[in-house]
Amino acid sequence: MSRLAAGVLALVVLSGCALVPPPGVVVPVARLAMLNEQRVPGGLCAVFDDTSTPAAFRESLRDYVDCARESWAPLLEAVGRKAPEPGVYLEAADWASYCTGALDEEDAGMFCIADGSLVFADELQTIAGDSDLAAPSVVFHEYAHAVQQELGMVLDTPPGDPTRRIELQASCWSAMLMRTLVGLEATEEVSTALVEDAAAGSDSDHGTPESLRRWTLVGFDATTIGECDTSRALESAVA
Numbered sequence: 737m738s739r740l741a742a743g744v745l746a747l748v749v750l751s752g753c754a755l756v757p758p759p760g761v762v763v764p765v766a767r768l769a770m771l772n773e774q775r776v777p778g779g780l781c782a783v784f785d786d787t788s789t790p791a792a793f794r795e796s797l798r799d800y801v802d803c804a805r806e807s808w809a810p811l812l813e814a815v816g817r818k819a820p821e822p823g824v825y826l827e828a829a830d831w832a833s834y835c836t837g838a839l840d841e842e843d844a845g846m847f848c849i850a851d852g853s854l855v856f857a858d859e860l861q862t863i864a865g866d867s868d869l870a871a872p873s874v875v876f877h878e879y880a881h882a883v884q885q886e887l888g889m890v891l892d893t894p895p896g897d898p899t900r901r902i903e904l905q906a907s908c909w910s911a912m913l914m915r916t917l918v919g920l921e922a923t924e925e926v927s928t929a930l931v932e933d934a935a936a937g938s939d940s941d942h943g944t945p946e947s948l949r950r951w952t953l954v955g956f957d958a959t960t961i962g963e964c965d966t967s968r969a970l971e972s973a974v975a
């Protein structure tokens with residue numbers, strides 16, 4: 737049951753993620769340029785969270801990850817890559833991920849560079865109970881980091897501008913997939929809620945509220961993947 741259709745939205749603080757450093761890899765600029773030309777995929781994900789139990793919620797997170805993978809698969813195949821199939825962990829319920837326990841208190845989820853898994857905070861279950869935007873937007877942001885890694889982008893960048901470009905692209909790609917959610921009406925009310933949720937996650941790694949608003953809106957309105965290419969943006973746009 738989608739509460740979005742009823743226009744009931746809760747603003748929640750959704751912080752992005754901590755990134756556990758791996759060895760660095762080379763940025764394949766040509767591959768990203770090819771990906772940039774791809775069009776935003778059609779709607780493959782439905783809005784549905786079961787927040788009744790941790791186990792049920794974890795399954796909902798897996799469902800969002802699965803449809804994110806299906807959305808990205810043809811785009812990545814077009815540039816010779818494969819859509820990642822990350823493990824999905826709910827922080828306190830699971831202890832299998834290399835990064836379980838590494839999640840900062842204010843973070844809703846993280847992409848674990850070390851083992852490619854996605855780890856989500858237990859609090860996300862409560863937040864998702866109040867807002868249908870919460871779980872998919874966090875999942876799509878963290879999955880975007882898995883896509884960045886698959887593309888060979890360096891994720892263990894130094895704090896500051898390089899990290900913000902990675903994070904803002906992930907937020908932009910998340911908003912891009914949010915727009916395609918079946919059951920989500922792409923109204924101004926929804927885009928405003930998404931933009932303000934993103935702005936609330938502002939910090940030195942994720943960008944100013946203005947940067948987060950800008951890239952979330954760019955993603956929500958994007959027709960091609962490349963519109964979210966923060967690597968080409970002016971420094972002032974990724975502050």
Ligand SMILES: [Zn+2]
Pocket residue numbers: 752753877878881903906
């Ligand atoms: Zn992130």
